Amino acid sequence: xxxxxxxxxxxxxxxxxxxxxxxxxxxxxxxxxxxxxxxxxxxxxxxxxxxxxxxxxxxxxxxxxxxxxxxxxxxxxxxxxxxxxxxxxxxxxxxxxxxxxxxxxxxxxxxxxxxxxxxxxxxxxxxxxxxxxxxxxxxxxxxxxxxxxxxxxxxxxxxxxxxxxxxxxxxxxxxxxxxxxxxxxxxxxxxxxxxxxxxxxxxxxxxxxxxxxxxxxxxxxxxxxxxxxxxxxxxxxxxxxxxxxxxxxxxxxxxxxxxxxxxxxxxxxxxxxxxxxxxxxxxxxxxxxxxxxxxxxxxxxxxxxxxxxxxxxxxxxxxxxxxxxxxxxxxxxxxxxxxxxxxxxxxxxxxxxxxxxxxxxxxxxxxxxxxxxxxxxxxxxxxxxxxxxxxxxxxxxxxxxxxxxxxxxxxxxxxxxxxxxxxxxxxxxxxxxxxxxxxxxxxxxxxxxxxxxxxxxxxxxxxxxxxxxxxxxxxxxxxxxxxxxxxxxxxxxxxxxxxxxxxxxxxxxxxxxxxxxxxxxx
Numbered sequence: 001x002x003x004x005x006x007x008x009x010x011x012x013x014x015x016x017x018x019x020x021x022x023x024x025x026x027x028x029x030x031x032x033x034x035x036x037x038x039x040x041x042x043x044x045x046x047x048x049x050x051x052x053x054x055x056x057x058x059x060x061x062x063x064x065x066x067x068x069x070x071x072x073x074x075x076x077x078x079x080x081x082x083x084x085x086x087x088x089x090x091x092x093x094x095x096x097x098x099x100x101x102x103x104x105x106x107x108x109x110x111x112x113x114x115x116x117x118x119x120x121x122x123x124x125x126x127x128x129x130x131x132x133x134x135x136x137x138x139x140x141x142x143x144x145x146x147x148x149x150x151x152x153x154x155x156x157x158x159x160x161x162x163x164x165x166x167x168x169x170x171x172x173x174x175x176x177x178x179x180x181x182x183x184x185x186x187x188x189x190x191x192x193x194x195x196x197x198x199x200x201x202x203x204x205x206x207x208x209x210x211x212x213x214x215x216x217x218x219x220x221x222x223x224x225x226x227x228x229x230x231x232x233x234x235x236x237x238x239x240x241x242x243x244x245x246x247x248x249x250x251x252x253x254x255x256x257x258x259x260x261x262x263x264x265x266x267x268x269x270x271x272x273x274x275x276x277x278x279x280x281x282x283x284x285x286x287x288x289x290x291x292x293x294x295x296x297x298x299x300x301x302x303x304x305x306x307x308x309x310x311x312x313x314x315x316x317x318x319x320x321x322x323x324x325x326x327x328x329x330x331x332x333x334x335x336x337x338x339x340x341x342x343x344x345x346x347x348x349x350x351x352x353x354x355x356x357x358x359x360x361x362x363x364x365x366x367x368x369x370x371x372x373x374x375x376x377x378x379x380x381x382x383x384x385x386x387x388x389x390x391x392x393x394x395x396x397x398x399x400x401x402x403x404x405x406x407x408x409x410x411x412x413x414x415x416x417x418x419x420x421x422x423x424x425x426x427x428x429x430x431x432x433x434x435x436x437x438x439x440x441x442x443x444x445x446x447x448x449x450x451x452x453x454x455x456x457x458x459x460x461x462x463x464x465x466x467x468x469x470x471x472x473x474x475x476x477x478x479x480x481x482x483x484x485x486x487x488x489x490x491x492x493x494x495x496x497x498x499x500x501x502x503x504x505x506x507x508x509x510x511x512x513x514x515x516x517x518x519x520x521x522x
Contacts, residue, residue, distance in 0.1 A: 001151050002199045005104035007068040009198055014053045014072060017194035021046040024190055031183040034131070034174050035083060035253045035268065036224060036293045041183035044082030048089060049191065051079020069100035077264050078232065083253055084184030086230075086266045087120050087132055088191070090257040094119040106153040113157055114140045125244060125254035130172025132184035138164035139192070151200050158196040161189045225251045225268040227375065228291040229275040233263040235283025243282040250274055268293065272375075273339045276368045280339070286364065290371040306400040306407070307349025310356040310391050311337050311366070316511025317388055317479070324395045326356070333513050336361045342369040352379045352404045354411060356391035360448075381408045386448065387420035388510065389477050389520025414522075419468045421446040421519040423461050458491050461517055465492055468521045473503055477520035479510030484517055492517075 002009055021028075021042065028042025055075025059067065073096040076089035094116030095109075102108035117140035121133050142160035143153055168182040169175045175182060196202070235243070240256060240263055247254050251269030258264050265285070269275045272290045279285035310326035312318035318328040327345045331337040342365055346353050355370060357363040363382065370380040381404075385391045394411035402410070423444050426437045432450035437443050444452035444464035451467060454460040465476070476496060478489045493505045510518055 001201065003105070003150055005099060005109060005150060005199065007063055007065055009104075010065075010068050010072060010099075011053075011056050013195050013198045014049065014056055016198060017191045018046065018049040018053045020190050020194050021049055021187060024187075028183050028186050031180045031186055033178045033180060034128075034172060034182065036228075038228075038291075038293060040082060041084050042187060044085040045088060045184070045187035045191075047081045048076055048079055048085035052076040052089075052092065054079075065102075065104065066100045069096035072096060074262075077258055077262065080257070080264050080266075081230075082228070083255060083266055084132055084187060086255045086257055086264050087123060087184065088188065089264065090123045090255075091116040091120045091136060091188075093257070093259075104150070106148050106150040109150060109153050109157075110143045110146065113153075114144050116140070119257075123255050123257045125248050125256075126252065128172065130168045130170075130175055131182050132188050134168060134171060135161050135164040135182075135185040135188050138167075154192075154196045154199045158189070158193045161185075161192045165189050224293070225253075225270045226293055227270070227272040227275075227372070228253075228266070228268050228293055229272050229289070230264070230266045230291075231276065231279055231285040231288040233258075233265050233279050233283045233285050234261060235263060236261065239282040243278055246278045247275060250278070272372045273343055273369070276372075277339050280336075280365075284364075285368070288368045288371050290368075290375050292375040305350040306352045306404065308354045308356065308395060308398055309342065309345045309349050309366075310395065311342070311358050311362045312388065313359070314482070314511045314513065316482075316509050320479075320508055320510070321356075321391065321395065324392070325398070326395060331359075331362060336365050339365050339368055342366055343372055346370070346373045346378060346380060347376075351377070353381075354394075354398070354408060355380060355382045356385045356394055356415075357382065358385050358388045358391040360386050379404060383408070383412055383415055385415045387422075387518065387520070388479060388512075389420050389518055390415040390418045392477060393418040393520060393522055417522055419447055419521045421451075421464050421468055421521075422515040423457065423464060423517050424515055425457065457485065457516065458488060461488060461492060461519075462495055465495070465519060465521075468519065469500065469503075470521075473500070473521050475520075475522040476503055476505045477522075478505065478507045479512065479518035479520075480507065481510060481512045481514070481516045481518070483513070488517055492519075 025042040025046050029039045032039050032041040052072050052075040055071045073093040076092045080086045080089040095112040098112035098115050099108050117136040120136050127133050139157045139160050143157050165181050165185045168185050247267045251267050253268040255266040308326040310321040311329045312321050313333045318330050321328050327349045329337045329341050329345045355366045357366040366382045370382050373380045394415040397410050397414045426439050426441050430437050437453050442454050442457050442460040444460045452460050452463045480489050489507050
C-alpha cells in the first residue's frame with residue numbers, strides 16, 4: 001500500500017489507465033450515444049490517456065513531482081480526442097495543479113479531485129447531468145470532507161465513481177432510452193480504478209464495464225450539428241473568453257480547456273469553416289481536425305474529376321494560374337485568403353484536389369479547408385508551396401491522367417526543387433540577418449531568409465540570382481511586380497545569357513505589389 005503518490009506511481013497509473021482503456025475501448029464505444037452516437041468515446045479516451053503516458057515516458061527517470069504532473073496534464077491536453085477526452089484532460093490538469101505542488105498524501109489527492117471536478121465543469125459551456133461531469137462531481141463530494149490516508153481516499157473515490165456511473169442512466173433521457181450508462185463516465189471509472197489499483201496494489205487485469213440493459217444497435221441519431229471541430233489554439237485567456245461566446249452561438253458541445261497561452265477547443269457545428277475562422281481571429285489554431293458526425297447531411301458535393309486550387313496575391317498572378325488550369329483564390333498582399341473562399345474553390349475544383357497555398361500564412365487556411373472538404377468526400381492534398389514560383393513549378397508538372405497520389409508526389413517534388421527569392425525596397429527600418437536595412441535600401445531574400453542588402457535595385461537582383469544558381473539549375477522564372485522599373489527583368493536575362501547560356505529564362509507579368517521581382521530557380 002502506497003502512502004504517497006510519488007512520480008514513479010504517477011507513471012505507473014498513467015500507463016495502467018491507458019492500457020486498461022485500450023482493452024475496454026470497444027465496450028465503451030458501444031455505450032456511446034451522447035452527445036452524438038458516433039461510437040468513438042472509448043477510443044478517444046484511450047488515445048488521450050496514451051498521449052499523457054507518452055509525455056511522461058519522454059521525461060528523465062528522476063523528474064520531480066511538479067514536472068511529472070505538469071507533463072501528464074500537458075500531454076493529455078495536446079493529445080485530447082473528442083468531447084470526453086478534452087474534458088478528461090482538464091480533470092487531469094486539476095489534479096496536476098494540486099498534486100504537482102503537494103507531497104502526494106491523501107489530503108492532496110482529496111483536494112486534487114475537488115479541483116479536477118471544478119475545472120472540468122468550468123470548461124464545458126453548457127454542462128449536462130448524467131455525464132462524466134456528474135461522476136466527477138459525485139467523487140469530489142464524497143471525498144471533499146473525509147479524513148484518511150491515500151489508500152482510503154482513492155478507494156472511496158473509485159467506489160463512488162462506479163456508483164455514480166450506474167446513476168447516469170436515469171439522469172439523461174438518451175441514456176435511458178438506449179438502456180446504457182454514459183460512455184465518458186465509464187472511461188473515467190477506469191481511470192480512477194486504475195489509480196486505486198496502483199495505490200493499493202490490487203489490479204485484477206479485467207476492466208469491468210456495466211453492460212447495456214439492452215443491446216444498442218445503430219441508435220437513432222439525435223438531431224444536431226453536422227461537424228465536430230477540434231483544434232489547438234495559441235491565444236491569451238481574454239481572447240479565449242470572447243471566442244467561447246462566438247463558438248457557443250455557432251453550435252453545441254463546446255469545451256475549451258487549457259491555459260498559459262495553449263488551449264484545446266472542441267465544438268459541434270454546422271459551419272465548420274466559421275468555427276475555424278473564429279479561432280483564427282483570436283489566436284493561432286493548428287492541428288485542426290474536422291469530423292463528420294453520424295446522421296448529418298452532407299450538402300456540399302464537388303464536381304467530378306481532378307483539379308488544382310491556387311492562392312494568388314494580385315490579379316495578374318491569378319490570371320497566370322488560371323491560364324495554367326487552376327481554380328484561383330485571390331488574397332490581398334500581406335494577408336491570408338478567407339477560409340470560405342478556399343473551401344468553395346476546393347469544392348469547385350473536383351473530387352481529387354491539390355491546393356497550392358503559395359504563402360506560409362495561407363497554408364494554415366488551406367489545411368483547414370482541406371479538413372472540411374475531406375469530411376465531404378473530397379480527396380485533398382495541400383502542397384507546402386511558400387511562393388508563387390513554387391506553385392507555378394508544381395502546376396507545370398500536374399497531370400490529371402496520373403494516379404492522384406503520383407500526381408501529388410510529382411508536384412511536390414517540382415515545388416521542392418524550386419528555390420524562391422524576391423527583392424524588396426524597404427519602407428521602414430528593419431533588422432535582418434543581412435544587417436540593418438534602412439528605408440530606401442534594397443533587401444534580397446532567398447528561400448525566406450535575408451541574403452543581400454544594397455542601395456541599387458538592379459545590383460541586388462543580380463546578386464540574388466547569382467546566389468540562387470547552382471550547376472544543376474535549368475530554368476529561371478521571373479515575375480515582374482506592378483512597380484518594377486523597366487529593364488529590371490531584362491537585366492537578369494542578359495546576365496544569365498552571358499554567364500549561363502544553358503539556362504532557360506521565362507518572364508511573366510506578375511503584377512504583385514511590394515516586390516519588384518519574384519524569382520524562381522529550378
